[in-house]
Amino acid sequence: xxxxxxxxxxxxxxxxxxxxxxxxxxxxxxxxxxxxxxxxxxxxxxxxxxxxxxxxxxxxxxxxxxxxxxxxxxxxxxxxxxxxxxxxxxxxxxxxxxxxxxxxxxxxxxxxxxxxxxxxxxxxxxxxxxxxxxxxxxxxxxxxxxxxxxxxxxxxxxxxxxxxxxxxxxxxxxxxxxxxxxxxxxxxxxxxxxxxxxxxxxxxxxxxxxxxxxxxxxxxxxxxxxxxxxxxxxxxxxxxxxxxxxxxxxxxxxxxxxxxxxxxxxxxxxxxxxxxxxxxxxxxxxxxxxxxxxxxxxxxxxxxxxxxxxxxxxxxxxxxxxxxxxxxxxxxxxxxxxxxxxxxxxxxxxxx
Amino acid sequence: xxxxxxxxxxxxxxxxxxxxxxxxxxxxxxxxxxxxxxxxxxxxxxxxxxxxxxxxxxxxxxxxxxxxxxxxxxxxxxxxxxxxxxxxxxxxxxxxxxxxxxxxxxxxxxxxxxxxxxxxxxxxxxxxxxxxxxxxxxxxxxxxxxxxxxxxxxxxxxxxxxxxxxxxxxxxxxxxxxxxxxxxxxxxxxxxxxxxxxxxxxxxxxxxxxxxxxxxxxxxxxxxxxxxxxxxxxxxxxxxxxxxxxxxxxxxxxxxxxxxxxxxxxxxxxxxxxxxxxxxxxxxxxxxxxxxxxxxxxxxxxxxxxxxxxxxxxxxxxxxxxxxxxxxxxxxxxxxxxxxxxxxxxxxxxxx
Numbered sequence: 001x002x003x004x005x006x007x008x009x010x011x012x013x014x015x016x017x018x019x020x021x022x023x024x025x026x027x028x029x030x031x032x033x034x035x036x037x038x039x040x041x042x043x044x045x046x047x048x049x050x051x052x053x054x055x056x057x058x059x060x061x062x063x064x065x066x067x068x069x070x071x072x073x074x075x076x077x078x079x080x081x082x083x084x085x086x087x088x089x090x091x092x093x094x095x096x097x098x099x100x101x102x103x104x105x106x107x108x109x110x111x112x113x114x115x116x117x118x119x120x121x122x123x124x125x126x127x128x129x130x131x132x133x134x135x136x137x138x139x140x141x142x143x144x145x146x147x148x149x150x151x152x153x154x155x156x157x158x159x160x161x162x163x164x165x166x167x168x169x170x171x172x173x174x175x176x177x178x179x180x181x182x183x184x185x186x187x188x189x190x191x192x193x194x195x196x197x198x199x200x201x202x203x204x205x206x207x208x209x210x211x212x213x214x215x216x217x218x219x220x221x222x223x224x225x226x227x228x229x230x231x232x233x234x235x236x237x238x239x240x241x242x243x244x245x246x247x248x249x250x251x252x253x254x255x256x257x258x259x260x261x262x263x264x265x266x267x268x269x270x271x272x273x274x275x276x277x278x279x280x281x282x283x284x285x286x287x288x289x290x291x292x293x294x295x296x297x298x299x300x301x302x303x304x305x306x307x308x309x310x311x312x313x314x315x316x317x318x319x320x321x322x323x324x325x326x327x328x329x330x331x332x333x334x335x336x337x338x339x340x341x342x343x344x345x346x347x348x349x350x351x352x
Numbered sequence: 353x354x355x356x357x358x359x360x361x362x363x364x365x366x367x368x369x370x371x372x373x374x375x376x377x378x379x380x381x382x383x384x385x386x387x388x389x390x391x392x393x394x395x396x397x398x399x400x401x402x403x404x405x406x407x408x409x410x411x412x413x414x415x416x417x418x419x420x421x422x423x424x425x426x427x428x429x430x431x432x433x434x435x436x437x438x439x440x441x442x443x444x445x446x447x448x449x450x451x452x453x454x455x456x457x458x459x460x461x462x463x464x465x466x467x468x469x470x471x472x473x474x475x476x477x478x479x480x481x482x483x484x485x486x487x488x489x490x491x492x493x494x495x496x497x498x499x500x501x502x503x504x505x506x507x508x509x510x511x512x513x514x515x516x517x518x519x520x521x522x523x524x525x526x527x528x529x530x531x532x533x534x535x536x537x538x539x540x541x542x543x544x545x546x547x548x549x550x551x552x553x554x555x556x557x558x559x560x561x562x563x564x565x566x567x568x569x570x571x572x573x574x575x576x577x578x579x580x581x582x583x584x585x586x587x588x589x590x591x592x593x594x595x596x597x598x599x600x601x602x603x604x605x606x607x608x609x610x611x612x613x614x615x616x617x618x619x620x621x622x623x624x625x626x627x628x629x630x631x632x633x634x635x636x637x638x639x640x641x642x643x644x645x646x647x648x649x650x651x652x653x654x655x656x657x658x659x660x661x662x663x664x665x666x667x668x669x670x671x672x673x674x675x676x677x678x679x680x681x682x683x684x685x686x687x688x689x690x691x692x693x694x695x696x697x698x699x700x701x702x703x704x
Contacts, residue, residue: 002579014589037404052389227354237366246568
């Protein structure tokens, strides 16, 4: 604590990302990274972008990358916004679309950063309680509000909401922005992006960190009506004109183009997930139905905390949240088949 | 304008970066980029960092880069903060150290982004008027305030303040943070970093975009008492845990190490600046004394606006600000000798 901090800095509880211990080599199933590398052409494009032009500023409008994403999703260029990871875009969205006067809504068990943003920007917010099956009760979102954030699939539960249900929500909520955070959409869900031309209050946020194997690159994007995108640009240009570096721009552009590779690795991860679910069930785990690249599981006899700690001691990192209602769960990222076999073998030993 | 924007987004006037026209190849002397490429070892380190590990998140603590900067400036690791360009660090600083209740102070003719941040974060601010010689009147900053921002050298004037004078200001201003924005310090000025162990209210901000030839990479850093750095980290971790990508971390680390190359190119730029000043004076320009990688000049007969437009028509971009008191000036980045010769030759033709 310092006398030079303002009140907000004193009171805020920052987000805590998943641990990255360096004491030994772990099988890392704790931060939902993709186990497969970026496409070869992405690596090549980035290597080519490492050149003397780094002395020059990058394109602040991210024009070529935006064009590629717009083409991929059949949108116009002014319907796409690029950010330094989807977290930055979420922060900018809170700054652009929400006001102190009107309460915003998001699930109580969800991405922890939403609450941090709401606190940071002094917003009134309501945590909508997941039902007993860990579903988001959409009917409880259907009253006057200052904005809604729904992750689909939700994290850390992995649960997916059918897009027709979300469409009804957006339809009945015309006076505020509905943000659908689709960080994990490519692992079996369907994107809301097809409704963007229809609803001017829908903002879809995605990232290259998960399905495009580029967590190390820091690129996310938002898709929505051009007025929403213009608003995000007004905030971005009031904070930092150049958020994406030259090498990241080059890599991200090619990553969007590489559709075959993208389909191949997401399919592999989905297959591994389904296989892992069966293996975990055979070991006595209860598993929420997941459409993400992770599963949220609890064991019928052994505590989540014990399993987390014991797995860590045995060289396998998974994510454990010491929080009400989910303190018996583990969130396990889907890695390669090899990694998941190692996990299952280790769990067999621990549970025996 | 959209009904979904909050009031702040509606009213804010975002920063406008220097133009980047793509219609033809220009000699670019308008955004203070370094005319020399990054060091060879920087390029090599970045190429090596373009690998399959990009699937993994970068180190959110930027530990190795911080260690290198701390070593370079003989500071502790907890006295260094890394940001996505110095603009992001300035934005975070405004969010960390300033409050609505207390007026902050910065020069009226200065980096335009300060005013944008003050407006964005609803801060009360006073623009301290430069004197008739375009100096910052330090005595007018010596009264109770909520924070002070001084760029040294100032931009766009290029004028430098002796660090002993700034030291007196910090000494007499113990109750608020004084930010010295040293984006251009390496072109002949002396850094305030030597006083960091002495004053707990001094924050020095630097960037790799200018003297380290890495505008395309987006890395800046702040140096100060560990409580100030901790405050910045609290805000950063409430917005975006991973702001710097793997490739940027790798390149920035080596850029700090490459001291010989850094000294060589900054010396070259200083020499070119001194030569250019003489050439411009011979053509009838009045030039503010510059310790930056640019000069701020006006001609004794021909208007700045006309010169800016005519140079642009002739393939040379310089920066023109259509603002009170400086609307007759041009800010000209110091390029290579070849580029400056081209500028001088073109000016001779225009002024004849």
